Amino acid sequence: MAISLRRPPRERLLPINALADQAGISRATAWRIVSRAGLTHHRVSGQRESCIDVLDLVADLVARQLGKRPAPEPQPSAPPWQCPQCGHAAYEELSHERRRCHHCRQTFIRRTA
Known part of the structure; x- marks a missing residue:
């Protein structure tokens, strides 16, 4: 069974999409944060990590990103x-x-x- 390297399996997309929904940001914004940080669904700084570890990092990045831009008054x-x-x-x-x-x-x- 061949797995495409260009797009992660759907079950790995869902946690980051769910994280975006919980954070109240668009899924596209969450994926931009992920890509700017050099993350993929299974890679952190060149090392393979579990999806849960990546989600923890993405949650931290989203929180920091949202902290930089407070709600406009x-x-x-x-x-x-x-x-x-x-x-x-x-x-x-x-x-x-x-x-x-x-x-x-x-x-x-x-x-x-």
């Missing part, structure tokens, strides 16, 4: 582009910072926080 909403004279938000863009009100035609600069 919600950003406050940007200040509105609003005319200071009449309060209308309809405008034409004159430059990155300058606007002209469609209602009273006053030119104004974006409010900064």
Whole structure:
């Protein structure tokens, strides 16, 4: 029975996929972490290891990778582009910072926080 060297057997794929599901990341992300670390389903730094040992290493790598990127904090909403004279938000863009009100035609600069 010949085993393909290009793709691991399905039963060896499932634990890493399950690990990705448990970690709340996509399976593609988990496999990118595995490949960046130089791991395959049976190889760690050139030495054959059991699938369980590789899973432990992958779990550690995933935890470290996720630790580097904490959940983004919600950003406050940007200040509105609003005319200071009449309060209308309809405008034409004159430059990155300058606007002209469609209602009273006053030119104004974006409010900064």
